[in-house]
Amino acid sequence: xxxxxxxxxxxxxxxxxxxxxxxxxxxxxxxxxxxxxxxxxxxxxxxxxxxxxxxxxxxxxxxxxxxxxxxxxxxxxxxxxxxxxxxxxxxxxxxxxxxxxxxxxxxxxxxxxxxxxxxxxxxxxxxxxxxxxxxxxxxxxxxxxxxxxxxxxxxxxxxxxxxxxxxxxxxxxxxxxxxxxxxxxxxxxxxxxxxxxxxxxxxxxxxxxxxxxxxxxxxxxxxxxxxxxxxxxxxxxxxxxxxxxxxxxxxxxxxxxxxxxxxxxxxxxxxxxxxxxxxxxxxxxxxxxxxxxxxxxxxxxxxxxxxxxxxxxxxxxxxxxxxxxxxxxxxxxxxxxxxxxxxxxxxxxxxxxxxxxxxxxxxxxxxxxxxxxxxxxxxxxxxxxxxxxxxxxxxxxxxxxxxxxxxxxxxxxxxxxxxxxxxxxxxxxxxxxxxxxxxxxxxxxxxxxxxxxxxxxx
Numbered sequence: 134x135x136x137x138x139x140x141x142x143x144x145x146x147x148x149x150x151x152x153x154x155x156x157x158x159x160x161x162x163x164x165x166x167x168x169x170x171x172x173x174x175x176x177x178x179x180x181x182x183x184x185x186x187x188x189x190x191x192x193x194x195x196x197x198x199x200x201x202x203x204x205x206x207x208x209x210x211x212x213x214x215x216x217x218x219x220x221x222x223x224x225x226x227x228x229x230x231x232x233x234x235x236x237x238x239x240x241x242x243x244x245x246x247x248x249x250x251x252x253x254x255x256x257x258x259x260x261x262x263x264x265x266x267x268x269x270x271x272x273x274x275x276x277x278x279x280x281x282x283x284x285x286x287x288x289x290x291x292x293x294x295x296x297x298x299x300x301x302x303x304x305x306x307x308x309x310x311x312x313x314x315x316x317x318x319x320x321x322x323x324x325x326x327x328x329x330x331x332x333x334x335x336x337x338x339x340x341x342x343x344x345x346x347x348x349x350x351x352x353x354x355x356x357x358x359x360x361x362x363x364x365x366x367x368x369x370x371x372x373x374x375x376x377x378x379x380x381x382x383x384x385x386x387x388x389x390x391x392x393x394x395x396x397x398x399x400x401x402x403x404x405x406x407x408x409x410x411x412x413x414x415x416x417x418x419x420x421x422x423x424x425x426x427x428x429x430x431x432x433x434x435x436x437x438x439x440x441x442x443x444x445x446x447x448x449x450x451x452x453x454x455x456x457x458x459x460x461x462x463x464x465x466x467x468x469x470x471x472x473x474x475x476x477x478x479x480x481x482x483x484x485x486x487x488x489x490x491x492x493x494x495x496x497x498x499x500x501x502x503x504x505x506x507x508x509x510x511x512x513x514x515x516x517x518x519x520x521x522x523x524x525x526x527x528x529x530x531x532x533x534x535x536x537x538x539x540x541x542x543x544x545x546x547x548x549x550x551x552x553x554x555x556x557x558x559x560x561x562x563x564x565x566x567x568x569x570x571x572x573x574x575x576x577x578x579x580x581x582x583x584x585x586x587x588x589x590x591x
Contacts, residue, residue: 135518137579140266141572148575149245149568152258153238155181156247162198162221163288171284174220175199178257178282185264187280193300195292198284202303206277211586213277215306215545217535218257218313219286222249223560230562243568250566251553256312257282259552259571263578275586279306283535286313289333289495290534297542308508308585309539312578314551316570317398317527322520322577324513325549327427327528328536330462330499332471335492336361336479337455344440345450355486358439358454364489365456367482368432373417375432375460377478383465387428395423398525426530431461461530468496497534502546511584512548519577550577 134142141148160174161167175192182190182203193200198221206213225235225248233239238247245255260280267274281304283293297304314325340357341350370376387395402422406414416425425431439454441447460471476491483489502509504526516524529549536547552574558564 135576135580136270137266138519138576140270141262141575144262145568145572148258148262148572149240152245152250152255152571153247155254155258156238156245156249157236159225159236160221160249160284161224162285164224168198171198171221175201175284178220179203181261182280185261186268187278193296195285195296197288197292200284200293200296201280201282203280204278205274206279208274208277208586211276212307212588213279213305214582214585215279215281215304215309215539215543216260217281217283217309217311217539218260219253219283219535220257221284221287222252222254223287225562227562232563235562235564240568244565245568245571246563246565248564250564251315251557252559252564253286253313255566255571256551256553256574259312259574260310260578262575263582266575266579267582275583278582279304286533286535290538291495293535294538294542297538301542304539304543306543306545307588309536309543309545309547310512310578310581311533311536311539311547311549312551312574313533314529314531314549315553315555315557316551317525317555319554319567321399322516322522322524322573323527323551324504324509324516324524325527325529325551326504326509327464327501328499328533328549329427329430329530330466330468330537331495331497331532331534332460332462332468332475333494333496334458334460334472334475335455335494336364336458337453337490337492338364338439338483339453339488339490340486341450341452344452347448347450350450354450355484356450357487358451360484360487361437361439361454361456364479364482365434365437365458367478368458373415375430377471377474379474380430380471383467383470384430385464387424391428392424394526395421395427398423398527427528428463430463430466431530433459433461435459461532462499464499464501466499468498472496495534497532497537498541500533500536500540500547501528502548506546507588508546508548508585511588512550512581515581515584516550516577518580519573519575521573548581550574550581 187203235248338357440451
C-alpha cells in the first residue's frame with residue numbers, strides 16, 4: 134500500500150464527516166428559493182480551497198450563480214492542470230421516494246446517500262482530499278494546479294462559456310481534469326475519452342386562440358396536441374434513424390477499432406433491459422446499445438404537455454401544446470447548423486392550420502480526446518495505482534457543456550475521470566456514492582498529479 138493509500142485509509146471517517154458537511158448545503162441551482170444556499174455553497178467551496186493552501190482564491194459573480202476559482206502555481210518547471218467541477222445539485226423531489234432526507238447524508242452498506250453525493254460534490258471533494266494527502270505527506274504539490282468550480286452545471290452552464298472567453302488567460306493550462314463522469318461498471322475504473330454534444334429545444338404548437346369544444350369543432354380545425362405528436366413522430370424513420378434532411382452529413386463514423394474495443398467490454402443487452410425494466414433495448418439498426426449511446430446521435434422527447442390532463446374527461450381541442458426535445462450530437466456536428474435543420478424540418482412539416490414556435494435552449498459540441506495523448510496515458514497509470522487494476526476506456530452519451538467550452542476556448546486535452554457508478558441514481562431519489570470508489574479515487578488523483586508532473590510543459 135502506497136503512503137498516499139495509507140493516509141487515506143487512516144482518515145476515512147473524517148473524510149466522510151467533511152463530505153457530509155458539503156452535502157448538507159441544498160445548493161439547488163434551478164430553484165430561486167435556494168439562491169442563498171447556492172451562495173453559501175460557493176463560500177464553502179472557496180473556504181475549502183483556502184484551507185488547502187491555494188495561493189489565490191476568488192469568487193466570481195455572474196448574472197446567475199458564482200464561479201469559484203483557486204490556484205497554486207509554485208512549480209514553474211512543471212505543467213499546469215485545470216480542475217473543473219460543479220457544486221450545484223439537482224432538485225430532490227419527489228421527496229417521498231427518498232429513504233432518508235436528501236440533505237441529511239446517511240451511510241448504508243458502504244454507500245453515502247445524499248443529493249449531490251455522486252453528481253458532483255463527492256467527485257469535487259475527491260480532488261480536495263488528494264491535495265491534502267500530498268501536502269501532509271510531501272509538504273508541496275508536484276505540479277501547478279488551477280480550480281474552477283461552477284454553480285450552474287445542472288442548468289446548462291449558461292454563464293461558463295462567456296466567463297471562459299473573458300478569462301482565458303486566467304484559466305490557461307496544459308491539461309484539464311473533469312470529474313463529472315461515471316465508471317463503466319462496479320469494479321471497472323474508467324477513463325472517459327468522449328462526450329456527446331447537445332442541441333435542446335422547446336417546441337410549441339399554437340392553434341385556436343382558446344380551447345374549443347371538440348364536438349363542435351373536432352375534424353374542422355388543426356388540433357395542436359395532435360399536430361405536435363405528428364411533428365415529433367416525423368423526427369425518426371422506421372429504422373430508428375433521425376429523419377432530418379442533412380442531419381448525418383457531418384457525422385464521424387466509429388472506427389473498426391473503436392467498435393472492437395466496445396464489443397470487448399462486459400455488457401449483456403438482455404440483462405441491461407431487465408435492469409432498466411423494459412422488454413428489450415431498442416435503437417438504430419446496425420449498432421449495438423453501447424455504440425448507439427456513445428458514438429451515434431439521438432433525438433429524445435424530454436417532456437410533453439397540453440390540453441386537459443386531470444381526472445375524468447373534458448372534450449376539448451387545446452389551444453396549444455408543448456414539448457421539450459433534445460438532440461445528442463457526435464463529433465463534427467455543429468449544434469447551430471443542426472438547430473437550423475431541426476427548425477426547417479418542423480416548419481416544413483407543420484400544417485397551415487397551426488403555428489409553430491421553436492425556442493433554442495442549451496447547446497454544446499461533442500468532445501473527443503485521443504487516447505494516446507500523454508496526459509491521458511499518465512492518468513491511466515495513476516488510476517491503475519489507485520484501484521489496483523488497469524482502467525477501461527469508455528465514451529459517454531451525456532454532455533458536459535463546460536468540457537466543450539474548455540476544449541474549444543483553451544485548446545487543451547481533457548482527462549475525464551469519474552468515480553460514480555451507473556446505478557448511483559444521480560438526478561433521482563436516493564442518489565448515492567460508493568465510498569470505496571471515493572477513497573480509491575482520492576488515491577488515484579494524488580498519483581495523477583505525480584504522473585502528470587512528469588510530462589513536459591506545452
